[in-house]
Amino acid sequence: xxxxxxxxxxxxxxxxxxxxxxxxxxxxxxxxxxxxxxxxxxxxxxxxxxxxxxxxxxxxxxxxxxxxxxxxxxxxxxxxxxxxxxxxxxxxxxxxxxxxxxxxxxxxxxxxxxxxxxxxxxxxxxxxxxxxxxxxxxxxxxxxxxxxxxxxxxxxxxxxxxxxxxxxxxxxxxxxxxxxxxxxxxxxxxxxxxxxxxxxxxxxxxxxxxxxxxxxxxxxxxxxxxxxxxxxxxxxxxxxxxxxxxxxxxxxxxxxxxxxxxx
Amino acid sequence: xxxxxxxxxxxxxxxxxxxxxxxxxxxxxxxxxxxxxxxxxxxxxxxxxxxxxxxxxxxxxxxxxxxxxxxxxxxxxxxxxxxxxxxxxxxxxxxxxxxxxxxxxxxxxxxxxxxxxxxxxxxxxxxxxxxxxxxxxxxxxxxxxxxxxxxxxxxxxxxxxxxxxxxxxxxxxxxxxxxxxxxxxxxxxxxxxxxxxxxxxxxxxxxxxxxxxxxxxxxxxxxxxxxxxxxxxxxxxxxxxxxxxxxxxxxxxxxxxxxxxxxxxxxxxxxxxxxxxxxxxxxxxxxxxxxxxxxxxxxxxxxxxxxxxxxxxxxxxxxxxxxxxxxxxxxxxxxxxxxxxxxxxxxxxx
Numbered sequence: 252x253x254x255x256x257x258x259x260x261x262x263x264x265x266x267x268x269x270x271x272x273x274x275x276x277x278x279x280x281x282x283x284x285x286x287x288x289x290x291x292x293x294x295x296x297x298x299x300x301x302x303x304x305x306x307x308x309x310x311x312x313x314x315x316x317x318x319x320x321x322x323x324x325x326x327x328x329x330x331x332x333x334x335x336x337x338x339x340x341x342x343x344x345x346x347x348x349x350x351x352x353x354x355x356x357x358x359x360x361x362x363x364x365x366x367x368x369x370x371x372x373x374x375x376x377x378x379x380x381x382x383x384x385x386x387x388x389x390x391x392x393x394x395x396x397x398x399x400x401x402x403x404x405x406x407x408x409x410x411x412x413x414x415x416x417x418x419x420x421x422x423x424x425x426x427x428x429x430x431x432x433x434x435x436x437x438x439x440x441x442x443x444x445x446x447x448x449x450x451x452x453x454x455x456x457x458x459x460x461x462x463x464x465x466x467x468x469x470x471x472x473x474x475x476x477x478x479x480x481x482x483x484x485x486x487x488x489x490x491x492x493x494x495x496x497x498x499x500x501x502x503x504x505x506x507x508x509x510x511x512x513x514x
Numbered sequence: 515x516x517x518x519x520x521x522x523x524x525x526x527x528x529x530x531x532x533x534x535x536x537x538x539x540x541x542x543x544x545x546x547x548x549x550x551x552x553x554x555x556x557x558x559x560x561x562x563x564x565x566x567x568x569x570x571x572x573x574x575x576x577x578x579x580x581x582x583x584x585x586x587x588x589x590x591x592x593x594x595x596x597x598x599x600x601x602x603x604x605x606x607x608x609x610x611x612x613x614x615x616x617x618x619x620x621x622x623x624x625x626x627x628x629x630x631x632x633x634x635x636x637x638x639x640x641x642x643x644x645x646x647x648x649x650x651x652x653x654x655x656x657x658x659x660x661x662x663x664x665x666x667x668x669x670x671x672x673x674x675x676x677x678x679x680x681x682x683x684x685x686x687x688x689x690x691x692x693x694x695x696x697x698x699x700x701x702x703x704x705x706x707x708x709x710x711x712x713x714x715x716x717x718x719x720x721x722x723x724x725x726x727x728x729x730x731x732x733x734x735x736x737x738x739x740x741x742x743x744x745x746x747x748x749x750x751x752x753x754x755x756x757x758x759x760x761x762x763x764x765x766x767x768x769x770x771x772x773x774x775x776x777x778x779x780x781x782x783x784x785x786x787x788x789x790x791x792x793x794x795x796x797x798x799x800x801x802x803x804x805x806x807x808x809x810x811x812x813x814x815x816x817x818x819x820x821x822x823x824x825x826x827x828x829x830x831x832x833x834x835x836x837x838x839x840x841x842x843x844x845x846x847x848x849x850x851x852x853x854x855x856x857x858x859x860x861x862x863x864x
Contacts, residue, residue, distance in 0.1 A: 413597065414601055416557075416560075416562045416588070416601075417595065418603075419588040419589045420589075420591075420594065420595040420663075421618060421662065421663075421666065422589045422615050422666065423615075423618045431614075435605040436603070436605060
């Protein structure tokens with residue numbers, strides 16, 4: 252009995268330890284192999300700064316777009332049940348499980364030149380999305396918004412609607428009640444949703460490269476730059492990767508309250 | 515101007531069918547067991563639960579005319595609602611909670627704050643203006659919720675178990691203050707109460723709601739004197755029996771007979787005060803007309819007495835002194851002799 256209990260009590264910490272190693276080693280690899288002496292020169296080069304700046308801009312734009320369009324969508328999804336909502340929820344969730352490369356191909360066929368909607372877009376506005384900065388933002392939004400919508404919907408569903416009723420008895424229209432009571436009260440969910448969407452957009456690779464291409468100084472985001480650098484300059488790839496790790500870690504730190512329960 | 519609610523609605527297992535009128539400056543207490551539909555009634559009056567049939571009117575105005583009729587949305591009804599768990603907005607200070615409705619009404623921020631400060635002072639919470647709801651005690655939150663509702667000067671004030679989420683120590687003071695604020699309020703006041711003491715202390719009139727129907731309404735004195743259902747009898751602490759009377763004998767529904775000093779015939783209600791139920795170890799001699807044996811089901815200590823719950827064909831509660839308990843050597847399941855004088859039984863038509 253005692254020995255079995257000991258085995259059982261050791262099993263969980265052991266598993267946790269092995270898995271911790273599994274997740275820590277890749278990070279350690281980056282840190283150990285980092286060419287610290289060259290860091291400055293790699294980071295200071297124009298193309299790297301361009302890629303970093305583009306990445307930050309586009310992922311932020313994608314996160315903002317996800318929130319602006321995703322909040323009404325989440326509100327509608329959370330407001331009831333029914334097959335219409337199920338269909339929409341499946342459509343919105345699809346990009347989360349779709350291989351990003353496939354998402355990129357699909358985007359190209361829909362909004363690319365000669366695509367279902369892309370052709371009309373070009374005919375009417377002489378404007379085409381693929382291989383442009385707006386194209387990067389669209390690709391990133393496509394894969395990032397589902398994360399925001401699902402997080403926001405979960406927040407809205409757990410919201411005690413009686414607070415909205417209380418607001419109504421105090422003379423608040425549904426619109427005021429939503430913005431002045433509901434949104435502030437589910438702010439933690441919305442914040443978490445924005446950050447997850449932003450992180451997903453920042454790391455976006457497959458859909459971006461298919462839909463927006465990999466034009467240096469134009470649509471080449473950080474993940475693409477890492478990929479390109481890996482082919483001819485491993486040191487530069489490692490430095491760029493570390494920059495992405497640092498940026499992501501910083502946001503994880505900002506979100507620590509939401510994800511890591513404080514004792 | 516009075517509120518006339520005559521409507522039906524069904525939600526889940528609840529089917530509510532009520533007819534109730536409340537006059538201006540009158541406080542109606544709605545009492546009843548859990549799940550009777552008390553809160554649903556308030557929600558319907560506030561416009562948070564539309565009625566399925568019938569209507570809710572205030573004066574000449576139709577607030578809810580049923581599915582095909584007019585419907586005034588909650589934000590335009592002029593109904594103040596104090597929710598049971600207060601529902602103060604947790605992200606706003608006490609001051610901004612009270613000012614919330616004033617702002618929605620278009621008052622500039624500074625004026626709304628000033629008026630809100632005034633209301634907080636009236637409920638004795640001037641000091642807590644900057645506190646968030648999470649930092650307030652149950653009693654303080656209740657006062658803020660009351661101030662928040664009253665600040666809009668509603669026509670109808672609804673209070674859902676206003677003293678339920680308040681600890682016992684501040685209850686008395688809170689009830690006194692609530693009574694004062696209700697007195698100062700000019701509109702219609704409806705209060706849902708679970709604990710009878712609150713209802714009886716605050717209300718002008720009591721309506722008893724059971725399983726979605728009003729089973730009895732009247733003044734506090736009426737209700738106490740003549741409870742018409744077991745729930746009401748329990749509420750006011752009386753033993754109640756329903757039965758048929760003939761020749762000074764009430765044949766109680768469900769078995770048992772009571773000899774009474776009343777010549778009425780036909781369906782009746784009979785009540786006995788627990789203090790009029792005497793208990794003995796052996797069969798008593800003498801004049802009591804109703805003498806029978808019954809098992810002790812439970813012993814419940816009350817304030818300065820002991821309530822003895824008795825089984826048998828006539829379920830009764832007897833109230834005795836602690837000294838009597840020692841004399842009787844009462845224990846659960848023990849059988850005792852019960853005696854009730856016929857003159858102690860009040861009978862009136864059912």
